[in-house]
Amino acid sequence: MPDRKYKYIKIDKQDGITWLTLNRPEKRNAMSPALHEEMDHALFILEDDPDTKVVILRGAGGNFSAGQDLKEFFRENEGKPRQGRKAREEANRWRWERLYNYDKPTICMIEGYCVGGAFMQLLATDFVVAAENATFSLSEVNWGILPGALVSKVVADAVIYRHALWYACLGEPFDGVEAARVGFINLAVPHDKLIAETENLARKLMLKSPRVLRATKQAIRHVRTMDFGQAYDYLAEKGKAIKVGDQEKSYETGLSQFLDKKAYKPVMAPFKLGTMLTDETTKK
Numbered sequence: 374m375p376d377r378k379y380k381y382i383k384i385d386k387q388d389g390i391t392w393l394t395l396n397r398p399e400k401r402n403a404m405s406p407a408l409h410e411e412m413d414h415a416l417f418i419l420e421d422d423p424d425t426k427v428v429i430l431r432g433a434g435g436n437f438s439a440g441q442d443l444k445e446f447f448r449e450n451e452g453k454p455r456q457g458r459k460a461r462e463e464a465n466r467w468r469w470e471r472l473y474n475y476d477k478p479t480i481c482m483i484e485g486y487c488v489g490g491a492f493m494q495l496l497a498t499d500f501v502v503a504a505e506n507a508t509f510s511l512s513e514v515n516w517g518i519l520p521g522a523l524v525s526k527v528v529a530d531a532v533i534y535r536h537a538l539w540y541a542c543l544g545e546p547f548d549g550v551e552a553a554r555v556g557f558i559n560l561a562v563p564h565d566k567l568i569a570e571t572e573n574l575a576r577k578l579m580l581k582s583p584r585v586l587r588a589t590k591q592a593i594r595h596v597r598t599m600d601f602g603q604a605y606d607y608l609a610e611k612g613k614a615i616k617v618g619d620q621e622k623s624y625e626t627g628l629s630q631f632l633d634k635k636a637y638k639p640v641m642a643p644f645k646l647g648t649m650l651t652d653e654t655t656k657k
């Protein structure tokens with residue numbers, strides 16, 4: 374359990390899914406320095422929380438987030454270098470370093486507005502499900518800055534170059550259907566199915582061996598910046614490492630349940646967690 378009470382975020386846990394909610398609905402969940410500090414702390418705690426198998430980020434009150442708080446994050450930090458640096462460090466740490474490297478699967482669920490600085494967590498999480506009628510905008514160009522911190526970088530990495538230029542330079546809003554078409558998100562669904570579809574994805578992820586899933590998402594992320602030689606080597610070593618610490622003994626269990634017991638088909642679904650082979654049976 375979190376060891377403190379939060380003011381600007383909420384944590385709700387149910388059956389392995391932890392909902393982490395940006396909770397400033399009256400400000401459209403604009404991200405203030407205090408909110409960033411709380412998110413940084415909560416994600417740190419949840420990473421090894423045994424009740425948390427998947428983290429879903431969302432916003433309270435029907436909107437994901439209106440981005441950085443223009444008053445509290447920008448204006449009120451002008452001329453205060455140390456305070457500004459602290460706010461930037463906490464903001465960037467949870468929105469990028471923590472989420473990008475998170476041990477557990479992460480999902481963003483988007484409804485309403487998702488603006489500017491909120492693209493950092495949008496693109497750092499593993500998966501994004503949005504309402505078809507959500508509103509996305511890289512609005513920075515409309516009020517005198519460029520998409521800062523890492524927003525320009527992660528946008529340019531996520532979608533093809535022409536779409537990145539289009540949305541960053543025009544700053545025009547676009548909906549969930551367009552966000553899925555260009556590749557900012559995985560899935561756009563009708564608003565009334567948003568929670569069910571997001572939970573459905575979370576439940577699918579919870580069927581996999583946590584260790585294998587963690588290694589797989591790290592592999593996909595890290596090979597993007599490797600050349601072929603590095604990728605061969607990294608993936609071979611990573612493959613060995615999975616087997617060493619996998620409490621489910623997924624490799625032996627999977628092979629045996631498919632080849633010997635004819636108990637499941639890996640193309641269709643994972644083997645059931647908790648049905649791993651014992652030490653005795655793996656020796657055979």
Ligand code: COA
Nearest residue numbers: 399400401403439440441442443444486488489490512513
């Ligand atoms: N920073 C600070 N305050 C914000 C904010 C932000 N990014 N986004 C919204 N708010 C505040 C508004 O100032 C308003 O506060 P008030 O009630 O004290 O006047 C409150 O949240 C509600 O905003 P409002 O504009 O009335 O809501 P809306 O539903 O009509 O419009 C938006 C929502 C998101 C379209 C609009 O608020 C907006 O354009 N916000 C700026 C978003 C932005 O450019 N963010 C980029 C930051 S990197």
